[in-house]
Amino acid sequence: MAEEVSSQMNSLSISETNPSSSATISLVSGDDIVFKVEPTIAKEMETVQSFIDETDGKITTIPLPNISSHDLPYVIEYCEKSIAGKITKEFEAEFVKKLNNEEVKELFLAANYLNIKKLLDFLSQVIADRIANKSVEYVRRYFGIENDFTPEEEAKLREELAWTFTGVDPDDEDEN
Amino acid sequence: MAYPTEGSNPNLTDSPPCKDLMTPPADSLPTLPFDLIIEILYRLPVKLLIQLRSVCKSKSLNSIIFNPSFVRKHLNASTTRLLHFAAYQNPFYLFNLKSYPLQSIMATDITTNFTQLGFPCYNDNINNLYYIACSCDGILCLADQYQHTVVLWNPSIRKFKKLPPFQYPQLVNTELYVTYGFGYDPVSDHYKVVALYNSGIHDDTTTVQVLTLGTHYWRRLPAFPFGVIFDDGAGKCVCGTVNWLAYIDIINWLAYTEISETRRFIVSFDLAKESYQKISLPPDHRRRDGWNIKLFVWRDCLGIIFDHDVWVMETYGIQESWVKLFSVSFLQDPRMSSILTKASYICDGQLLLELKEKQKMKLIVYDSKNDTFKVTKFLNTSEICVESLLSPDM
Numbered sequence: 171m172a173e174e175v176s177s178q179m180n181s182l183s184i185s186e187t188n189p190s191s192s193a194t195i196s197l198v199s200g201d202d203i204v205f206k207v208e209p210t211i212a213k214e215m216e217t218v219q220s221f222i223d224e225t226d227g228k229i230t231t232i233p234l235p236n237i238s239s240h241d242l243p244y245v246i247e248y249c250e251k252s253i254a255g256k257i258t259k260e261f262e263a264e265f266v267k268k269l270n271n272e273e274v275k276e277l278f279l280a281a282n283y284l285n286i287k288k289l290l291d292f293l294s295q296v297i298a299d300r301i302a303n304k305s306v307e308y309v310r311r312y313f314g315i316e317n318d319f320t321p322e323e324e325a326k327l328r329e330e331l332a333w334t335f336t337g338v339d340p341d342d343e344d345e346n
Numbered sequence: 347m348a349y350p351t352e353g354s355n356p357n358l359t360d361s362p363p364c365k366d367l368m369t370p371p372a373d374s375l376p377t378l379p380f381d382l383i384i385e386i387l388y389r390l391p392v393k394l395l396i397q398l399r400s401v402c403k404s405k406s407l408n409s410i411i412f413n414p415s416f417v418r419k420h421l422n423a424s425t426t427r428l429l430h431f432a433a434y435q436n437p438f439y440l441f442n443l444k445s446y447p448l449q450s451i452m453a454t455d456i457t458t459n460f461t462q463l464g465f466p467c468y469n470d471n472i473n474n475l476y477y478i479a480c481s482c483d484g485i486l487c488l489a490d491q492y493q494h495t496v497v498l499w500n501p502s503i504r505k506f507k508k509l510p511p512f513q514y515p516q517l518v519n520t521e522l523y524v525t526y527g528f529g530y531d532p533v534s535d536h537y538k539v540v541a542l543y544n545s546g547i548h549d550d551t552t553t554v555q556v557l558t559l560g561t562h563y564w565r566r567l568p569a570f571p572f573g574v575i576f577d578d579g580a581g582k583c584v585c586g587t588v589n590w591l592a593y594i595d596i597i598n599w600l601a602y603t604e605i606s607e608t609r610r611f612i613v614s615f616d617l618a619k620e621s622y623q624k625i626s627l628p629p630d631h632r633r634r635d636g637w638n639i640k641l642f643v644w645r646d647c648l649g650i651i652f653d654h655d656v657w658v659m660e661t662y663g664i665q666e667s668w669v670k671l672f673s674v675s676f677l678q679d680p681r682m683s684s685i686l687t688k689a690s691y692i693c694d695g696q697l698l699l700e701l702k703e704k705q706k707m708k709l710i711v712y713d714s715k716n717d718t719f720k721v722t723k724f725l726n727t728s729e730i731c732v733e734s735l736l737s738p739d740m
Contacts, residue, residue, distance in 0.1 A: 275378065282382055290385070298389035310401050314377030318403045327400045333504070334397035 195222070196231040197246075203239035204231075207246055214249040216285035237280045241273075245280055248289050257288070266296050271312065274300065384410065388420040392484075392502040392733050395420075417735045421483055426733040430486060430501070431726045432478045441465035441476055443486075445501060448730060451692065451711055456723045466499050466506035478727075479526040480580035484734025487528040487539060487580075494524050496539060498559075498738035507738040512541050512555045512564040520545055527581025527588035533618035536560065537740070540581065540588055540615060544574045552592075556620065560740045570613060572624055579688060581615070582641045584648045585662040588615045589625070589641055612641065612648075614663070628657040628668040638677060642689040642697075651689050654678045656697075656714070672714045674699075684708065690730045700727055 195212040197205045212218045218232050234242070248265065251257050266274060274296055281289040301309055310317055319327070328335070378386075387395065387410070399408045410416055427448040435442045446453075446460045453459070465476065475491040488497040494514060499506040514522055527540035537559040544552050552570035557563065573592040581588035594609040612625040628650060640651045648659045654677035661667040674697075676682065684703035692698050695714040700707060709724040 278382070279378070282379075294382075294385045295389055297386050301386075302391060302394060306397060306400050309398060312378075313383050313401075315383075315402050317401070319400070323403065324400060331397055331400055334393045 193227075193230050197242060198231060198233045199237055199239040199242045200235045201239050203242075205239075205242055205246060207249075210253055211246060211249045214252055214286055215245075216287075218284060234284075236283050238276070241277050241280045244269075244277055245284060245286070245289065249286065252288055262292060266293075271297075271300055275312065384416070387411070388416060388423055391426055392735055395735065396503060411735060412737065417737075421732070421734045421736060424484075424732050424734055428502070428731055428733055429724075430478060430481075430729045430731060431724065432476065432488070432729075433726055434475070441474075443501060448692065451698065451722055451724075452720060453723065461501070463501055463504070466501075466504070467497060467508055478729040480528045481729050481731040482528045482530060482537065482583060484732055484736050485528070485537075485738050486729065486731065487526060489524070489526055494522070494541070494543075496526070496541070498528075498539070500734065500736060500738055502733045503735055503737065505737050505739060509539065509557060510562055510564070512557070513566075514543055514553075515545060517545055523575070523578075525575050525578065525580060525590060527583070527590070527615065529581070529583035529586070529588050529617050531617035532586055538617050542570075542575055542590070550574060554615075559738070567620055571622055572613065573609075573611070575613070576610075577639070577641070579640060582643050582648060584643055584646065586617050587623075587662070588617065589613070589648055590615075591639065591641055610639070612650075623663065625659075625663065626665050628652060628655075628670065638686040640686055640689045642691060644671075644691050649689075649691070651677075651686060651699075672717070674712055674714075674719075675717050676710075676712075676719055688727060690728070692730070698728065698730065 193209070194206045195209055195218065197207060197212075197218065199205065209222075212222060212232075218234075221232055222229070237245070244265070248257075251261055269277065274293060278290070278293040278297060281293055301312060304312070309315075317324070387398075387407075390398075395407075395411050399411065401407050429446045429448050429451060431444045431446075433442050433444070434440065441464065443463045443465075444460045445463075446456070450456070450459055474493060474495070476488045476497065477491060479487045479489040479496075481487060484502060485498050485500045488499055489495070493511070495511060496509040497506055498509065514524070522543050522545050524541060524543045526542070528537070529540075530537050539557045539559070541555045541557075541564070542552050550573075552574045554567040554569060555564040556567055557565070570592070573594040575590045576593040577591035579591075581590045583589075590613050592611055592613040594611075610627060612627065614623040614625050615621075616623065638651065638653050642649045642651065644656075644658045648662060649671075650657050650659075651674070654674045656671045656674065657668050658671055659668050677686070677699075684701040686699060687702045687707075688698075688700040690698045692711065697712045697714065699710045699712050699719075701710060702708075707725050707727060709722040709726075709728060710719050711722060712719045
C-alpha cells in the first residue's frame, strides 16, 4: 500500500509540471504525511471540496488532523475506484479483508469526517455484519458506550430478553 | 485518536460533516458519535437490536429502536425474510409457529435452524383454529377459522395485539366465508386490517369491515359494488391497495357448466381512499377455463398465475400494462392433478408454489430463469414475510 502511494505521488508530481493539468491537492494527515491527489479525488471528499470552494481554490493544502497516514491511503484508494466506477463486490470484500474491526471503525470515522457518503454506507454495512453475532459487552466497547445499569437492573433486563441471547460468537481476542 | 465530533479542527468546523450530533453525556466517552451508531443499527437484525436494549440505560437504545422513524428506516433496509409455518401439533393440539430464514427454503434438513413459538395469547388457544391469513411488514395477521378473531403478531419482537371482534351474522346452516387483507397506507401512514365476508353460495354481497391500527373498532364500509370474492386467499397488497379475485354472480356460476371467464376480475381496495376499483384480468384470459388462478406480489407489482402463465401488471391499475412474463411448464403437464393453492415471490425470479393433491401439500420452488422446479421438504402452507421491529400495538 505504501509503495503504491509513493509511486502515485511521483507520477502526480510529474503531472504538476504540466501547466494544462489543474493543480493537485495536498492532503496532510494527522501525523504530517502529505498525500498529493488529483482534484477529482478531492471532489469525492465533500469536506475537502467545500474547504477548497470556500477559499476559491487558492488553498490546495488541506490539513486533516483527525485522519492518520495509515487510514488516508485506504480512503484515497476507495475514492479512486469510485471515480473509475470500479467499486465491485469483489473489490469491497478485498478492501476490508485485511482490516480488523478497530481499523474498520477508524476508517468509518474518517469517511464520516470527510463526508464520503458511499464509503460511509459501505463501512456501516461492514460494521453491522461484523457485530451481528457479537456480545452486548463487545458492542458496548466497540461503540464506546458506558454501561450505566445497576447489576440488578441489567440482570432483570437480561432475563426479559433471554430469548435474544442465543447464537452469540465469542469476542475477538485481538480487540479490546 | 481524536475525531472531529468535538469540533477540534479549526480549519474545517465551518462545514462539519455531521450535523445534529447528539452530545454525549460528560461521563461517557463514546468512540462513535450517536448518529453514526444509528447508521449501523438500522442494518442490524431484529433479534440483535432487541438484545442491544441492554447495552445502556441513559442513552436508551430502547427508545431509538422503537422510534417510528427508526422502525421505518430499518424496515426499508431490511433484507431478512422469514418463512413462517403455523400448525397445530399433536399430541396436545396446540398452535405452533415455526420460522425459518427464507434461505432455508431448499434445505435438506428442516429439523434445525428455525425459531419455534407457541400462540402469543395463551388463553385463546382453546377451541380455536388460528391460521396465518396474511402478513405485512413483519406482522402476521392470524385469524381464527371459527370465531373469526384476529390477532396481529410480530414474532421477531414477540409482540402481539388481539383485535376486537367484528360483527358478523350468526349463520345456522351455512358457513360464513371470511377473507382478510392487511396493508400499509402510505398516505396516512397507517396500517389497516380489512375483513370481508359472504355467507355462502346464496349470498351475492360481500360485506366489508376495516380496522385502522391504533383504533379499537371496526368500521363497516359499503359492500363490494361488484361481485363476491371467490378465492380463499387473502388480499394482496400493492401500491397502497389490497387486491382480491372476485366473481360477479355466484348463483349463475353454479348454473353454468362452463365458466364464463368475463365474470372473473380483481377487486382493488384503496387503503387511503377506502374506495373500490375493478381491475380486469390479463387480456387472453377469456380462452381459459381453468381454476389455477392465484394473485401474488411479484417484486412490487401485482402478479397473477393464470393456469400456467405468469402475468405482471407493470403499472398498477393500468389494464394495458399486463405483461406475460413466462409460462410454468410443469403446470401444463396433463398428468398433474394438484391444485395451485398459493404463490409467493422468493427472489431472483423464483416463485414458491404451493400445490394441493388429495389434502396433501407440496411446496415447490420454481425458477423462471430456466423453467425448472425443485420440491422442498415443507408440507404445510407458508407465509413469507420480512423481519421488522414494527409493533402491532400501535
